[in-house]
Amino acid sequence: MSYFDSFSISRKLGIMGGTFDPIHYGHLVAAEAVRDRFQLDKVLFIPSGNPPHKNSKNVTDAIHRYNMTLLATAANPYFEVSRIEIDRKGITYTIDTIKELMTLYGSGTELFFITGADALLEILTWYKVDELLKLCNFVAATRPGFNKKDLEQKLHEIKSKYSKEVFQIEIPSLAISSTDIRTRVNNNHTFKYLLPESVEQYIIKHGIYRE
Numbered sequence: 001m002s003y004f005d006s007f008s009i010s011r012k013l014g015i016m017g018g019t020f021d022p023i024h025y026g027h028l029v030a031a032e033a034v035r036d037r038f039q040l041d042k043v044l045f046i047p048s049g050n051p052p053h054k055n056s057k058n059v060t061d062a063i064h065r066y067n068m069t070l071l072a073t074a075a076n077p078y079f080e081v082s083r084i085e086i087d088r089k090g091i092t093y094t095i096d097t098i099k100e101l102m103t104l105y106g107s108g109t110e111l112f113f114i115t116g117a118d119a120l121l122e123i124l125t126w127y128k129v130d131e132l133l134k135l136c137n138f139v140a141a142t143r144p145g146f147n148k149k150d151l152e153q154k155l156h157e158i159k160s161k162y163s164k165e166v167f168q169i170e171i172p173s174l175a176i177s178s179t180d181i182r183t184r185v186n187n188n189h190t191f192k193y194l195l196p197e198s199v200e201q202y203i204i205k206h207g208i209y210r211e
Contacts, residue, residue, distance in 0.1 A: 011109040014043035015101065015136070017085075017094065018115075019178070021060050022203060023072045024195040026176040028079075030141040033171055034114050035078055038139070042078055043114070044101075045069050049085040049092040062086035064208055071198040095128045098135050111136035116174065117143075117151050120166065123158070130162060139167045143174035185209035 016031045023045075031043045047065045059065075066086055073079035084100060085092045098111065113136050115123075120140040123129060140151065155166050176194050184191040186209050192200060203209065 011105070012038060012040045013101070013105060013109050013111055014038070014040040015098075015111060015113045016043055016045045017048060017097070017113070018046075019059055020045070020047045020065050020069050021178050022065070022181060022195060022199055022208075023069050024176045024178060024181060024199075026143075026171065026174040028072060028076075028196075029173040030169075030171045031079065031114060032076070033169055034112065034139050034141070037169060038112055038167075040078070040112060042080055045073055045079060045081045046085050046097065047081070047083075049088050050090065060208060064202075064206060068199045068202055071202055072196045074198070093127045095126075095132045095135075098132060102135065112139055113137065114139045114141060116141055117146055117148075117168075121150060121154050123154070133158070133162045133164045137167065138164075139169060141169055141171045141174055144170065144172055145175075182209045186211055 014031065014035055016027065018027065020027065027045075031045070034040065035043050047062060047069050048059075049062060063086075066081065066083060069081045073081055085097055088096070094113070098113070101111065102109070115138065117140045120138065123138070126132060140155075142148065142151065151168075155168075158164050158166055181191050181194055183189075184194075185203060191203075
């Protein structure tokens with residue numbers, strides 16, 4: 001039975017997409033902050049399958065990223081993880097995921113796509129972006145010190161061209177970086193307290209990020 005089966009009127013679903021390679025506290029805090037601010041009923045974490053903007057050869061196997069995301073989100077009853085993208089063959093486009101989620105959760109569900117500000121700067125290059133902006137809300141999560149000038153210009157461009165307002169929220173812990181964690185692991189440096197202990201132990205057990 002779906003979490004939303006008990007809702008009959010309006011529902012709000014957060015969508016937290018990303019490679020999660022690995023997932024860390026920045027992702028979790030961002031999802032919880034957006035859930036609280038917009039009073040979302042649930043946040044669905046969706047590890048990417050074969051994203052068009054990244055070299056798949058440099059991305060950890062999907063099953064590991066999925067398992068780490070499961071471990072990281074297990075303690076929060078409002079968080080759920082989906083295999084919707086890693087089970088899909090071929091290039092993974094956000095528009096396909098959004099359409100599939102609308103079919104699964106119904107037209108009464110309002111979607112909030114949570115993404116980092118860096119990724120949002122590239123949104124106009126996304127596949128079928130005009131249709132995508134019509135189907136769901138976007139929330140740009142920024143970190144302290146992020147140069148908001150470029151973001152403000154991009155948000156203005158989106159609003160003028162598509163009449164779409166994009167929400168912003170600053171997340172202090174987004175200063176944590178998946179790239180930095182991978183480098184730390186590979187160089188045998190500590191990465192404790194940057195992500196949940198369960199994910200830390202999973203990385204160590206499976207020898208992930210060691211060349």
